[in-house]
Amino acid sequence: MKRNILRTAHLFFVLFPAIGVYLAYWQVFASEDLMNHPRNRRVLLNEKRVLRGTIFDRNAEPLARSEFELSGQGGTRRQVRKLMAPAAMSHVTGYLSDRYGRTGIESKLNSHLSGMTRLRSWDDLRDFLMADQRRGHDVFLTIDAHVQEAAYSALEGRRGAVVALVPSTGEILALTSSPGYDVARVDTAWETIQEDPEEPLFNRATSGLYPPGSTFKVVTAGDALEEGIAEPKTSFRCNGHVNIEGYDVRCPDGKAHGRVDLTQALVVSCNVVHAQLAVQIGKSRYTSYARRWGLGEDLFGDLPSKASSIVRSDSNLTTTVLAQTGFGQGEVSVTPLQMAVIAATIANGGLRMQPYIIDRVCSYGGERLQQTTPKGEQQVISPDTAGLLAGMMEAVVSRGSTRGTFSSLSFSVAGKTGTAQNPHGKAHAWFIGFAPVESPQVAVACVIENAGAGSKEAAPVVRDVMAAALAHL
Amino acid sequence: MKTNAFQERRLLLISFVWVWGAFAIAYWNRYYPGSWEPAVRAAVTHFAIFFSLSFLLGYTCRQRDHLLLPLLATLTGIGLTMIYDVKPAFLSRQCQWLVVGAAGLWLVTGVRDVSSLSRFKYTWMFLGATLLLATSLLGKRLGASGEITLALQLGPVSFQPSEFARLFLIIFLAGFLGEKSRLMGFREPTWWRIGRQDLRYLGPLLIMWGISLLFLVQQRDLGAALLFFGIFIGMLYMAETRIVYLTIGIALFMGGAYACYRAFGHVQTRIDIWLNPWQDVENKGYQIVQSLFALGGGGLLGTGLGCGYSARIPAVHTDLIFSAIAEELGLAGSIAVLALFLILVVRGFHAALAARNELTSLMAAGLAFSLGLQVCIIIGGATKMIPLTGITLPFISYGGSSLTANFILMGLILAISSEGSGEDPEKVERR
Missing domain, CATH: 1.20.1310 (5 helical Cullin repeat like)
Incomplete structure (x- = not known):
């Protein structure tokens, strides 16, 4: 009898370890798959327990920050996201919704903000051991809330976008798309927001593709200077129109500018001169320069964005299209961010910097977990060429149609207007520029859809943005 | 044999410290603020019951296996902590049942000769x-x-x-x-x-x-x-x-x-769920899938007491309390609980092998076997090793009948262990 009892006892030395193997399988080897199973709410619930990190602007002003609030009769704690400027910041911070997901920085840096990252700080470890309230990591953006709000209010709800950069680093001071939407109302007013014909959810600043119009002439002029085809003083003749391979390039209203040098051609925004310059540079050189300016590549890693291009992907650059590209029409389509990068590159001595919006990620105790360093992408044109081009753009502002617009500012501004013809109605109003000319601290691009003349509509917006960015001067 | 009783109390003390610590952590970690009073009351009850049992058993079975009571105290303590964690409302009820169970255990050990049963x-x-x-x-x-x-x-x-x-x-x-x-x-x-x-x-x-x-x-x-x-x-x-x-x-x-x-349709359903619970995650497979989610959520070291999400699992305080343990204490904790049960079962068999007559030997072996099998059936069910069936995890699950019956079971094993290792009662009588 005892023999069989002993044998039966041994059975448990097999059964229990077998269960142990099953446990090890589910708890360790299959753990990740189980956690990622769509029906498993643990990851989501974990996120809600961790106090979500704060999104700060460059001056450590909180743009979005979470608080616990007691709600309901049971006194259950619920996290509430407090937003500084729900509409103006809507395309930067993005929204955060259980039902509709998340966008913007809330999405891009979700793992940090929610504290669900593997990269754990000492603060996380201490909280884990001490069982303190865990907090997500804080994100510091390059955005300046004042500049952002100045841009948003200057757009006055019109469809458009403003991007402001620090030329020497590529830091984004403002990334505004208008109209915005109230981030806090996404859950309650989703239908209204989504079906709004003005498309408030669409980030025009990074993903809106527009013909750049005359603002693109700075690219053509810069390429021509760099190639040695022309100098600012080189003289041209404008008859109001020119025939290029059977296509008639015309200046607005067929007005002849007469004998102009290159600077004056930019000041009066002469299509004929720039079309001829583009053709003279040639298809392959012009395309290669465009690539150097950043067209054809996704400039921006921090938020979803579109690449600009000088030619539609399904067609080849013909000479007539090239001539139109020379003055910003044809098939060229650009994002406001791309135009801001072009302005910033000229301001930065021809060195194109990678634009960025995430400056650093810190644990709430201040431990730095991630830091972006400015990165020079490409020397597009030589510093000398950039200096000459900057001088020409300064002349555009001091002598051209926007003379009055910027006269109130205490610093000098270089810029270029654009009034881009498009098949959707009135022309898009453009302005790109930077200031102060001597030591540029801000480069701005602005587009307003179907608003008309750039000098009248877009330039005042840029002025307000520059004034806000350089308020300390 | 004073040293053995002393060792038992020392082991009990370790168990108490563990249980008090567990209650404190579970209270501290609770995401939703709750009352600490039931936890303190449960910890005190637990302490009082096992400490007095250690003394009272001196009258009924002096020569008992002194490892059994500390094991029992630890497992019961884990049970109370987990119930506080997942269903705090049931805690005081469970404490009352613990008193009943302990009384039953002591009364059973009072039976002079177990084979007379x-x-x-x-x-x-x-x-x-x-x-x-x-x-x-x-x-x-x-x-x-x-x-x-x-x-x-x-x-x-x-x-x-x-x-x-x-x-x-x-x-x-x-x-x-x-x-x-x-x-x-x-x-x-x-x-x-x-x-x-x-x-x-x-x-x-x-x-x-x-x-x-x-x-x-x-x-x-x-x-x-x-x-x-x-x-x-x-x-x-x-x-x-x-x-x-x-x-x-x-x-x-x-x-x-x-x-x-x-x-029977329901038997077929059980088998089908066992074979593929992922087909109907929201209905038929819900319970087992939630159990597996809990296991996966625990990982190696667990979420920590009071930090799990197992309170949502149906019947978590009875059938699937082991999943809650595995989530909050991780693989380390679930293996530890499994090991405690194994030691308890093995000590039961040890008592059977040491028993003086065949009747008590077979009884102790049967009791230990039943205990071990019950643990295997419910944990095997929670880990999808075998189809999930609704039985309790001894000493840990909520439930008066389960707790009382299993305490009586332990009382019988204690009594048999005492008879087996002690002096021959006939010799004692002759003296």
């Missing part, structure tokens, strides 16, 4: 069968369509007779098989031949077996049915009866299991 083996058989019959006839209707009858209502308390019927069954089997096993081994003309004596012998066994299983299947208490089946086979084997009985037993088990599978 076997004298009334047919009484136990009758009691067990009656309990199961009463449950089938008068049981409370549970479950979605009221087809499950597990509990009997007695005044203000409802209790689960199958927990106690199991004990009666083991005592009956030990008495029946322990007495006659020697007789059986002798004449074996051909191993498979069955004569008249065999039928006389097998008769009561088969009747008892048939009755209990019929009722359990009718009550849809599949976990208990599996447990009863296992106890029958296990005890037949351990009693070293004729191999043909064992063969008949296993054949009947196979046949019965297949018949149940074909005849």
Whole structure:
């Protein structure tokens, strides 16, 4: 009898370890798959327990920050996201919704903000051991809330976008798309927001593709200077129109500018001169320069964005299209961010910097977990060429149609207007520029859809943005 | 043997410190603020019960295995902590049951000679069968369509007779098989031949077996049915009866299991869920999938006491409390609990091997086997090793009947361990 009892006892030395193997399988080897199973709410619930990190602007002003609030009769704690400027910041911070997901920085840096990252700080470890309230990591953006709000209010709800950069680093001071939407109302007013014909959810600043119009002439002029085809003083003749391979390039209203040098051609925004310059540079050189300016590549890693291009992907650059590209029409389509990068590159001595919006990620105790360093992408044109081009753009502002617009500012501004013809109605109003000319601290691009003349509509917006960015001067 | 009692109290102290710490952490970590009073009350009750048991057992079974009580205290403590964690409302009730269980344990150890219980083996058989019959006839209707009858209502308390019927069954089997096993081994003309004596012998066994299983299947208490089946086979084997009985037993088990599978839709459903719970995650497979999610959520070291999400699992405080432990204490904790159970079972078998006569030996072995099998069935179910059935995890799950019955079970093992290792009572009397 005892023999069989002993044998039966041994059975448990097999059964229990077998269960142990099953446990090890589910708890360790299959753990990740189980956690990622769509029906498993643990990851989501974990996120809600961790106090979500704060999104700060460059001056450590909180743009979005979470608080616990007691709600309901049971006194259950619920996290509430407090937003500084729900509409103006809507395309930067993005929204955060259980039902509709998340966008913007809330999405891009979700793992940090929610504290669900593997990269754990000492603060996380201490909280884990001490069982303190865990907090997500804080994100510091390059955005300046004042500049952002100045841009948003200057757009006055019109469809458009403003991007402001620090030329020497590529830091984004403002990334505004208008109209915005109230981030806090996404859950309650989703239908209204989504079906709004003005498309408030669409980030025009990074993903809106527009013909750049005359603002693109700075690219053509810069390429021509760099190639040695022309100098600012080189003289041209404008008859109001020119025939290029059977296509008639015309200046607005067929007005002849007469004998102009290159600077004056930019000041009066002469299509004929720039079309001829583009053709003279040639298809392959012009395309290669465009690539150097950043067209054809996704400039921006921090938020979803579109690449600009000088030619539609399904067609080849013909000479007539090239001539139109020379003055910003044809098939060229650009994002406001791309135009801001072009302005910033000229301001930065021809060195194109990678634009960025995430400056650093810190644990709430201040431990730095991630830091972006400015990165020079490409020397597009030589510093000398950039200096000459900057001088020409300064002349555009001091002598051209926007003379009055910027006269109130205490610093000098270089810029270029654009009034881009498009098949959707009135022309898009453009302005790109930077200031102060001597030591540029801000480069701005602005587009307003179907608003008309750039000098009248877009330039005042840029002025307000520059004034806000350089308020300390 | 003062040192042994001293060692026991020292181990108990370690267990108390562990339980107090666990309560403190569980309270501290609670995401939703809750009251600390039930935790303190439970910790104090736990301490008082086991500390006084350690003294009181000195009167009834001095020579007991001194490892058993600390093991019991630790497992019970883990149970209380987890109930505080997942269903705090049930904590004070469980503490009351703990008092009842401890009293039952002590009373059982007071039985002078455990083998004397076997004298009334047919009484136990009758009691067990009656309990199961009463449950089938008068049981409370549970479950979605009221087809499950597990509990009997007695005044203000409802209790689960199958927990106690199991004990009666083991005592009956030990008495029946322990007495006659020697007789059986002798004449074996051909191993498979069955004569008249065999039928006389097998008769009561088969009747008892048939009755209990019929009722359990009718009550849809599949976990208990599996447990009863296992106890029958296990005890037949351990009693070293004729191999043909064992063969008949296993054949009947196979046949019965297949018949149940074909005849009852709910048995088929259980098997289908077990084979692929992912097909119907939100309905039929919900419970097992939630259990697996909890296991996965625990990982290696767990979320920490009070930080899990297992409170959402249906029946987490009874059937699936192990999943909650695995989530909050991780693989480290779940393996540790498994190891505690293994040690407890092994000590039970140790008592069986050391027991002085065959009756108590077989009884202790049956009790230890039943304990081990129950742990395997429910944890095996929670880990999808076998189909999930609704039985409790001894000492840990919430439930008065389970707690009381298992405490009585431990009382019997304690008493047998004391008899086996102690001096011969006859010698004591002669002195």
